[in-house]
Amino acid sequence: MPVRVGILGATGAVGQRFIQLLDDHPTFELAAVTASESSAGKTYRDAAKWRVNTPIPDDVASMTVVETDPSSIPDDVDLLFSSLPSGVAAEVEPAFLEAGYVVSSNSSNDRMADDVPLTIPEINPGHLDLIEVQRDARGWDGALVKNPNCSTITMVPTLAALDQFGLESVRVSTLQAVSGAGYSGVTSMEIIDNAIPHIGGEEAKMETESRKLLGTFDGTEVDLHGMEVAASCNRIPTLDGHLENVFAETAADVSPEEAAAAMREYPGVDLPSSPDQLIHVFEAFGRPQPRMDRGRGDGMQISAGGLQATDAGLKYNCLAHNTIRGAAGASLLNGELLVEEGWV
Amino acid sequence: MPVRVGILGATGAVGQRFIQLLDDHPTFELAAVTASESSAGKTYRDAAKWRVNTPIPDDVASMTVVETDPSSIPDDVDLLFSSLPSGVAAEVEPAFLEAGYVVSSNSSNDRMADDVPLTIPEINPGHLDLIEVQRDARGWDGALVKNPNCSTITMVPTLAALDQFGLESVRVSTLQAVSGAGYSGVTSMEIIDNAIPHIGGEEAKMETESRKLLGTFDGTEVDLHGMEVAASCNRIPTLDGHLENVFAETAADVSPEEAAAAMREYPGVDLPSSPDQLIHVFEAFGRPQPRMDRGRGDGMQISAGGLQATDAGLKYNCLAHNTIRGAAGASLLNGELLVEEGWV
Amino acid sequence: MPVRVGILGATGAVGQRFIQLLDDHPTFELAAVTASESSAGKTYRDAAKWRVNTPIPDDVASMTVVETDPSSIPDDVDLLFSSLPSGVAAEVEPAFLEAGYVVSSNSSNDRMADDVPLTIPEINPGHLDLIEVQRDARGWDGALVKNPNCSTITMVPTLAALDQFGLESVRVSTLQAVSGAGYSGVTSMEIIDNAIPHIGGEEAKMETESRKLLGTFDGTEVDLHGMEVAASCNRIPTLDGHLENVFAETAADVSPEEAAAAMREYPGVDLPSSPDQLIHVFEAFGRPQPRMDRGRGDGMQISAGGLQATDAGLKYNCLAHNTIRGAAGASLLNGELLVEEGWV
Amino acid sequence: MPVRVGILGATGAVGQRFIQLLDDHPTFELAAVTASESSAGKTYRDAAKWRVNTPIPDDVASMTVVETDPSSIPDDVDLLFSSLPSGVAAEVEPAFLEAGYVVSSNSSNDRMADDVPLTIPEINPGHLDLIEVQRDARGWDGALVKNPNCSTITMVPTLAALDQFGLESVRVSTLQAVSGAGYSGVTSMEIIDNAIPHIGGEEAKMETESRKLLGTFDGTEVDLHGMEVAASCNRIPTLDGHLENVFAETAADVSPEEAAAAMREYPGVDLPSSPDQLIHVFEAFGRPQPRMDRGRGDGMQISAGGLQATDAGLKYNCLAHNTIRGAAGASLLNGELLVEEGWV
Known part of the structure; x- marks a missing residue:
C-alpha cells in the first residue's frame, strides 16, 4: 500500500525536483502540493513556472495547489516533504508537527537544534531516535527531520x-x-x-x-x-x-x-x-x-x-x-528511511 | 636612454601580452621579436594570430620576426623576455646565456634550479644576487632570472x-x-x-x-x-x-x-x-x-x-x-628590477 | 564654460554607465543625481550598488542623491539624461519638460510618438527640429529627445x-x-x-x-x-x-x-x-x-x-x-548634439 | 535476427554517439569498430577518450578496434555507419562501396554528388532509389547514403x-x-x-x-x-x-x-x-x-x-x-530506413 505524501512549497526549484523524483516512486504517492496564498486554488501547471527538463507529470499538472497550512492537507497524507524558504519554514513547520505530521525538511532552519535529527541515511540513521526527545520536549505527535545543506x-x-x-x-x-x-x-x-x-x-x-x-x-x-x-x-x-x-x-x-x-x-x-x-x-x-x-x-x-x-x-x-543528493533527493531518502524505521 | 629589449616566443599568448605591456613603456624599447623557424622572415602581423583586445602597435606589426637564436638578435639588445614553451626554453635559453644575454623568463623550466633566481621584485629582490653564483657555476656572462607560476x-x-x-x-x-x-x-x-x-x-x-x-x-x-x-x-x-x-x-x-x-x-x-x-x-x-x-x-x-x-x-x-601579474607582467617587472639593480 | 547636467535614475545599470562616461567629460559637469524616494538623501556611494568595473569617481561618490522631481534639481542644471524604467519615465518625464528641462532619454516610452525626435547624431540630426513641433503641441519650454533601443x-x-x-x-x-x-x-x-x-x-x-x-x-x-x-x-x-x-x-x-x-x-x-x-x-x-x-x-x-x-x-x-553605443553613450551623444545645435 | 553493423571512425565524438545510440538497439548489433592505424589493435576502452556522459557499454569497451579498411570488417557485417573526417571519408568510403558494403555516412563529402542520396527518412525517403543510379554509374554492389549537415x-x-x-x-x-x-x-x-x-x-x-x-x-x-x-x-x-x-x-x-x-x-x-x-x-x-x-x-x-x-x-x-538528430542519430535513422526498404 503506497504511503501518501505531500510537498510543502511545491512550486519552487526544489519543489519541482521533488515532483520529478516522486514520479513513478515505488512506495510514495503524491497527494498534496502546497504553495503561497497567491497560488492556492490554481492547478499546479498554472501555479508553477516549470523549469525542470523533463515534462510535468500529467497527474501532477492537474492537481490543485493548496495553501501551506495543516488544514489544507488531506487526512490520509502521512508524510510531508518541505522545501519552503527557511524563514517561512521556521513559522509553519511547527504547526504541521503539532497537527501530527512527519516532516522531512530540506529547509535550513532548526538543522542545529538540539532535538532535531539531522540525518543522511547512510551516515547516521540512528540519529532518527532523537525524534523521541523532540516529542517529549515539544509535546507533539509529529516529527521533524532535516537533511544537511x-x-x-x-x-x-x-x-x-x-x-x-x-x-x-x-x-x-x-x-x-x-x-x-x-x-x-x-x-x-x-x-x-x-x-x-x-x-x-x-x-x-x-x-x-x-x-x-x-x-x-x-x-x-x-x-x-x-x-x-x-x-x-x-x-x-x-x-x-x-x-x-x-x-x-x-x-x-x-x-x-x-x-x-x-x-x-x-x-x-x-x-x-x-x-x-x-x-x-x-x-x-x-x-x-x-x-x-x-x-x-x-x-x-x-x-x-x-x-x-x-x-x-x-x-x-x-x-x-546539489539539487538531487544535496536537496530534494536528500529529503526523499530521509522520508524513505522514516518509513523503513516505522516512524511513518 | 632606452634599454633595447627582445621577446623570445613573441607570437604566442604571453608574447602578445609582452608586446601590449611594452607599448609606450617608459624605459624599454622593443627591438627584436623571435618565433619558430616557420614564422621567421614574416612581419609580426603575418606571423602572429593576434588575440589581445587592443590592436597590434603599428611599429611592432611591421617588425620582421627572427628565429629564436642568439645570432638573430641585434647587438644593441641588452635584455630578453622569454615566453617560450618550457621544453623549447630548456633547450635554447642556455645558448642565450652563453652569448651573454640577460634573460627574464616566464618559462617554467629551471625555476627550482639551485643557481637560478626565482623572484618577485616586491618579495625577494635580494635573490637576484644568485646570478653571481649562476655565473660562477656555468661560466657564462649572461643571466637567467625566472618568475613563478x-x-x-x-x-x-x-x-x-x-x-x-x-x-x-x-x-x-x-x-x-x-x-x-x-x-x-x-x-x-x-x-x-x-x-x-x-x-x-x-x-x-x-x-x-x-x-x-x-x-x-x-x-x-x-x-x-x-x-x-x-x-x-x-x-x-x-x-x-x-x-x-x-x-x-x-x-x-x-x-x-x-x-x-x-x-x-x-x-x-x-x-x-x-x-x-x-x-x-x-x-x-x-x-x-x-x-x-x-x-x-x-x-x-x-x-x-x-x-x-x-x-x-x-x-x-x-x-x-594570471596573464599580466601572473606571466608577462611578472617577467617585465623582473626586467625592470634587473635594470634598476644594474644587472643590465 | 561647462554645461551642468543631471542624471534621472542614476543608480541603475545605465545610470552607472552615464556616470562612467561623464567622468572627465570635456563640456558636461555632473551636478545632480536622482533616484527613487528610498535612496534620496543618501550619498551616491551608499545608494548605488556599483557594478561597473572602474571605481566610482570620488566627487560622484559623495554627491547626495535627490528624488526624481523637478523641484530637486539645482537651477543651474540645463540638461538631463534619463535612464528611468520606461513606466516611471512615462510618468515623470512630462513634469521635467513642463519645468523647462531638456531631457535626453534612453527610456523606451514615447520613442514612436509623433512629436518626439528619435535620433542618432550621425544618422538623422535634422529630426531634432521636431522639438519645435513638440513645444507647439505641448505648450512646454523643455524638450524631450529619445535614442533608439x-x-x-x-x-x-x-x-x-x-x-x-x-x-x-x-x-x-x-x-x-x-x-x-x-x-x-x-x-x-x-x-x-x-x-x-x-x-x-x-x-x-x-x-x-x-x-x-x-x-x-x-x-x-x-x-x-x-x-x-x-x-x-x-x-x-x-x-x-x-x-x-x-x-x-x-x-x-x-x-x-x-x-x-x-x-x-x-x-x-x-x-x-x-x-x-x-x-x-x-x-x-x-x-x-x-x-x-x-x-x-x-x-x-x-x-x-x-x-x-x-x-x-x-x-x-x-x-x-549595447550599454555604451546602445544606451548611455547614445543619450550622451544626443545631449552633445543638443548643445551643439543650440537647444541647450 | 539482428543486423550486424560497424562504425567507421568509432573513437571520435560522433563515433561515441553512435555507440551510445546503438546500445540496446532493437535490430542492430555492433560488430566492428574502426579507427586510425595508431588505435588498431587496442581495446575500444583504451583507444577512445570517452566523453559522453553515460558509461561505455561493457561489451563495446572490450571490443578490439580495427583499421578502417574493408579487409578488417567481419564478413557478416552488413551495414556501416561512417563518422570519418570528410577528408578521410572521401578516400576510404569508395573502397567500402567497392567491397559491397552499404554505408550510411555522416561525413560531409559527396553530399551534393549527383548519384548520392542525401536523405532524411521523414522528408525524402524516395531519394534512396538514387542508389540504383549510383550502382550503375560506379559499377559497385555497395551503396553510399548521406545525411545532411x-x-x-x-x-x-x-x-x-x-x-x-x-x-x-x-x-x-x-x-x-x-x-x-x-x-x-x-x-x-x-x-x-x-x-x-x-x-x-x-x-x-x-x-x-x-x-x-x-x-x-x-x-x-x-x-x-x-x-x-x-x-x-x-x-x-x-x-x-x-x-x-x-x-x-x-x-x-x-x-x-x-x-x-x-x-x-x-x-x-x-x-x-x-x-x-x-x-x-x-x-x-x-x-x-x-x-x-x-x-x-x-x-x-x-x-x-x-x-x-x-x-x-x-x-x-x-x-x-545537433549531435543526435544532427549527426549520429541521422545516420542511424537512415540505416534503419535502408533495412526497412530492403537495401540491406
Missing part, C-alpha cells in the same frame, strides 16, 4: 569513510553550482566570466552541520564530532553539481590507497532512492567533474577522486548533485 | 605579508581561468557548465615555488621556507584572473584585522610597472572576484578579502590577473 | 549607409548580450548553456524604430521609411555587445565591395563622444565578435563584417556595445 | 511542412552549439563571453543541401528545389542544440496558425529511432531553447516556436540536437 552533504560521506582513522582537521574549499542559490539566486551578469567567493551563510553551515552528522548520539543528545572544520565557499558558472577540495588530517596515518578503499567500501543502505554504492572513487586524476559526474547513480551517488598524501594528511576532491 | 604568484604576496607571524602551514585551493592554459589549452566542450580539478603539474609548482620565494638566501644558496604547503588546483569557466582560497596557520596568533593590516602595509617597489600598493584588501565579503578585480593596478595588483579566523589560523581569498 | 542602433548605421541603393527589405536576427536586460534581467539558470529566442518587445522596437530613424522629416512630421523590416531577437550567454545578422534587399544592385565602401565612408560627426569613424568594416570573415570588438572607439563605434551577396541582395553582420 | 537538418523538416504553400525564399540565421565543431573545435578562450559569426563552410551547406533534400527525384536525378536560401551561421557558448531563426516566404498566403498546424501534422515514420511526432510546436513564445528542448524525443525530435507573420511571410524559430 548541499555543500555539507557533498563532503560528509567521504569524511565518514575516513573517520575510522580519527579525523582531526578538515579544510574544504567549494566550487558550487548556481542552482544552489535557487532559480533566480545568481544573475547572469554576476557569474559569466566570473566566480564569487564567500557564499553567505554557507561556510558556517559546513563547519557546524558536518560535526553534528558525524557526532555521537547517546539517546539523549548529539555530541558534536571534535574535528576542526574550516570552509571557503565559492560560486562558479556551473549549473548543477558542487565540486569540493578537501584537505583532511587524521590521528592515524592513512595512505591515499587506504583512503580510497575506505570510501569505496563505505556501506550504503537499501532504500528505493539510494545508489548501489555510496561513493564512487575515480582512479584517474582530473575527476570528478560537475557536468560529467553529477548524474551518477541518478544524482544520488557521491564521487571522489584525486586522492594524494600531503605533509600533514590527505587531499582529495568530491562531488555531488 | 601564475597560481603561485597570486598567493605568495599575501603569505609574505603574514610571514612576520611565523607561517607554518598553508592549504590553498585555486579557481583558475582558462587563459592560464594558453589560447587553445582548454576546449569549450571541456569547461562550459563544468570545472576540472587537479590541473596537471600546477599543484607541485605552488607547493615548491612558494617555499623558494619565501626562502632565505645566504649569498650562496636559497634555503626553502619551512612551511608546509598543500595545493588543489581547479580550472573554471573564467577567462582571466585566478581566485584562490587560502587556509594559513602561523606560530603567533594573528587576528583577521592584523592580517589585513599586514597585507595593506606590505611595501611595494618603485618600478615603472609596479602598482602603487602591492595588495588591495577588501573590507566587504564577496570580493575579490575575477572579472571585477583582475584589472586593478593595470593587472599588476594583488587583491585579497574575506579574512576570517578559523580554529587553527586564518582563511582568506586572493586574486591576481 | 540597443538592438536597433546596432543595425541602423549600416542600413543608413546602404540606403543610397534603395533599401526595400530587411531581415535581421540578433544575438544579444545579457546586460541588455539590466543587471538582474537574466538569471544564470536561464542562460548558461542556453539561448532564449524572442526577447519580449524587442522585435517590434527594431521593426518600427529603424523606419523612423531612416524616415523623412518635412518640418512637421516624420514619414517612416518604406522598407519592410522583420526581426528575430535572441538572448545568448554574452555579457556585452549585440551581434546581428542582416539580410538586406535593395532596389539597385550592390556588390559586397560597394556595400563595404558605403559603410566605411559613411560620415561621422564631430562631437566629444563620437568615434573617428562611425562604422569599422572587417575584411576578414569571422568578425565582428562581441568580446573582441565591443570596445572599439571606446564602445561608440559600430562594427560590420562578413559582407556577401545572396540571390536577392546582401547578407552581413554588425555589432555594437 | 546538423544546421541543415534542424531547419528542413519545418520547411518541408511549409512547402505545400510554395516556398520561394528562406533566410536563416543560426545559433549553433560548440559540439558541432567537434570536441576540440572551439577553444574556451574563443567562445566564453563571445559569439563567432560566419562558421566556415556551414552557410554554403545550408544553402545547397536544403534544396537537394526538398528537391524532386525523377528516377534518374534530383532536381533541386527552386527556393532561394541565404544563411548566416553563428557559434555561441552552448554545448548542444542548434537554434535557428527562419524567415520564410511562400507563394500562397499562410498564417502562423496554418503554419503551426502544418508542422504539427507533418507525418513521421515508423522506425526504431524516429520520434512519435517529427515536429513539436510550442504555443508559448520564448521556446524552443537549446538546453530545455534539445532532449525532446531522445534528441530526435525537431522543435519549433515563435511563429509570426511578417510583411512578406513568416518568421519562426526551430531547434534540434
